[in-house]
Amino acid sequence: MSTVVLLVITGLGLGALYFLVASGLSLIYGLMGVLNLAHGSFLTISAFLGWEVGRRVSDGTWLGLAVSALVGIAVGAIVAALTEYLLIRRLYERHIEQALVTVGLSLASVALFEGIWGTDPIYTEKPDWLGQTTVILGAKIPNDRFLLIACALLVLGGIVLFLRRTRYGLIIRAGVENRSMVTALGIDVRRSFTLVFAIGGAAAGLGGVLSSVYYGYVSAHLGSTLLIFAFIVTVIGGLGSLTGAAIASVLVAVLQQFANFYLGGTGDLVVVIALAAVLLVRPRGLLGKVA
């Protein structure tokens, strides 16, 4: 029983990281049709800069972590918005080229990060409480899982509120459904593209700082690993669906944990099989719109 609880809560924590990356991917694809393969780089640069600033302010304390998180969110949002403004926008409606540009940016940025911070992981300090465990139903749960879950829930709630209750949220939701009709109404939908990139980048930035807490290190490859699973989550959840991404994040991460524990470390394989099964049975994903 305690093993199951541990696996579920750890799965939820990992799912939280997936969601922070997948939410942006899904929104960006839903609104603009852009597969953003540079999304992992937004995460990595945020993790590095968040760590650099946080440790100088106060290393291994809550204050330091809060500063890291704020820096990570800001860096993620700014880098993502700049990417949209300087690169993606120039290739409007040319989806292959957009994907290629993001691949290139991703490869180049990983090389740049390795040049600056080296190829080895750099181990990070975190507040003591996050390194301790809490006993729930007999299972010793590392406390950082709770932080991840709480942050992902806040981000999910925040984005849902933004989409449901603001003017731009309405434009974005309508644009995901029918971009050309939004244009026919006289709204220049491209204005909301930069905003969606910034929101997605901010979520990924927070994800970067939190993943350095979860893994205990920062590295130039932090983003690439998470990006692969975030893509799987986005496809399983249904491209363009935020709720779908949230549900799929939890399903994929929990499944991964169980397979790793009970099926001899086959978590990644099981996830890819799940992806194939969803694509065969329900190609639009759990909550995706009909293509």
Add this chain to the structure above:
Amino acid sequence: MTNEAMLSLEHIGLRIGGARILHDVSLEVPPGEMLGVIGPNGAGKTTLFNVISGVIRPTGGRVAIDGADVTRVPIHRRAATGLGRTFQTSSLFPGLSARENVRLAAQAHLGGATSVFRIPRASDDASRRALDCLAEVGLEHRADAGAAELAHGEKRKLEIAMLIATDPKVILLDEPMAGVSSGDVPALTEVIRGLHRGGRTVLMVEHHMEVVLGLVDRVAVMHHGELLAVDTPEAVMANPTVQSAYLGEAV
């Protein structure tokens, strides 16, 4: 060319490849007129609407709305010139509620404060306008229903409410009765009549002849991409050229 026309088409031509889709279409629609556009399938009626609304740029001729040349104005700026249209296929956002659909249109029209994080309160201008427009087409009781859940006739009404929200001077309705059950036709006819009563200029492509003849001031007849005749319903129906085009006889 008079300056009084609300919509004026001058020698509109459209060639795609070698095919002549529209040929020398000239038409003046005075303010407040309701004009029916009829003709056999493939006559170029929807294409003409696409040219007027900027979906397609003509290969010849000029389109003017309220005296301003809009031939080269891109589609997302045409709304600002006072033009609104519906499409043959539904132009709704099925995942949004009826209120949100209209709100989006109202927001597009009102523009103004576009602070990213501004929360639209139920009392703000766009929301109030959205409810007014829903009331104008008799859909206020369905405001919170998802657009996908509406009956077909209600969807058509919702499209018209969205049009009203953008306060267009010229409205293009592309087959507003298509797919509407015969029971819903009278109510929808009244909604269209109401649009017109507000002083708006309305062009309507419609196959439902009873509706067209009962509503419009004049009828434009198209055939093979050309304008055969523009006249009152009575005169058009009595016109031998029109009769032969419809009956397939040699002109």
